[in-house]
Amino acid sequence: MTLLREFMERPLDPGYAAATAARRAGSGSAPTWSRRATTVGLGLLAGLVAVVGVLHLRAPAAELTTVALRDEVEQRQEEVDVLAASVEGVRAQVVTAQDAVLGPAGVELGQRAERLGVLTGSVAVTGPGLRVVVDDAPSADPDASGSPRTDAEADEGRVRDRDLQVVVNALWESGAEAVAVGDQRLTARTAIRGAGEAVLVGYQPLAPPYAVEAVGDPDDLATGFARSAGGRYAALLADYGISVEVDEVDALHLPAAAGVRPETARVLHDGDGS
Numbered sequence: 001m002t003l004l005r006e007f008m009e010r011p012l013d014p015g016y017a018a019a020t021a022a023r024r025a026g027s028g029s030a031p032t033w034s035r036r037a038t039t040v041g042l043g044l045l046a047g048l049v050a051v052v053g054v055l056h057l058r059a060p061a062a063e064l065t066t067v068a069l070r071d072e073v074e075q076r077q078e079e080v081d082v083l084a085a086s087v088e089g090v091r092a093q094v095v096t097a098q099d100a101v102l103g104p105a106g107v108e109l110g111q112r113a114e115r116l117g118v119l120t121g122s123v124a125v126t127g128p129g130l131r132v133v134v135d136d137a138p139s140a141d142p143d144a145s146g147s148p149r150t151d152a153e154a155d156e157g158r159v160r161d162r163d164l165q166v167v168v169n170a171l172w173e174s175g176a177e178a179v180a181v182g183d184q185r186l187t188a189r190t191a192i193r194g195a196g197e198a199v200l201v202g203y204q205p206l207a208p209p210y211a212v213e214a215v216g217d218p219d220d221l222a223t224g225f226a227r228s229a230g231g232r233y234a235a236l237l238a239d240y241g242i243s244v245e246v247d248e249v250d251a252l253h254l255p256a257a258a259g260v261r262p263e264t265a266r267v268l269h270d271g272d273g274s
Helices: 003-007 014-027 031-102 105-122 152-156 161-173 218-227 229-240
Strands: 125-135 177-181 192-195 198-203 204-206 209-214 243-253
Touching: 125 161, 125 218, 125 229, 152 209, 161 177, 161 192, 161 198, 161 209, 161 218, 161 229, 209 243, 218 229, 218 243, 229 243
Parallel strands: none
Antiparallel strands: 125 209, 125 243, 177 209, 192 198, 198 204
16 A cells, blocks of 8 residues: 555656756756757758758759750751751752753743742742841840749840841831741741740741841842831840841842642642643
């Protein structure tokens, strides 16, 4: 009975009770908060170390991926250039064969086909004209993301697809017979659009400065462009630091458009039509 009474009345050993009382009396609540603060600090430090470690591990991988993608794009572009040169050679062979088949009687038909080729962009053209070079502002960071939430100033100084659209339309309006942007010949179906930070002309990404070349009478093109709404728009781009240089050129060479093919028209055979 004595042992049971002792257990019920004093469940905590007297030595533990005395030590706890002395610790509370001597230091109060400070050690408890100190330990909590130390624990939180160690936790934050461990989290920071973990985040830095992850970033260091991911940075080399991301850089390697970017380099690999850039190399692949450059390789593919070289292949496209080789194929484009091959297409030019085949087109020349087609013209030679066509002239041989038609003979003198087909001179007029050949001239009509050539004029049609110029209008559709399916043949290369050479002649005098106007060159308009549009370039980003010096303050535009080429490595910036271009997001209006993070790089508003850099975004304002960067040439956009809509800027090139206005310039091209103004040149057509001024009497251009053929137009190319960055050696990409424009046709009735060529689109100038933006994809992220890249400007695409006929699905071909271009980099600044952007050279817009138009074949036609240089004086008429220069006068018409300066008086057009597009010319005034181009002049206002200087307010954002974007440079626009307009030069008359004695001889321009505009390549044929790639991928021009009929999708609805068909060749007439004997017995078709009248």
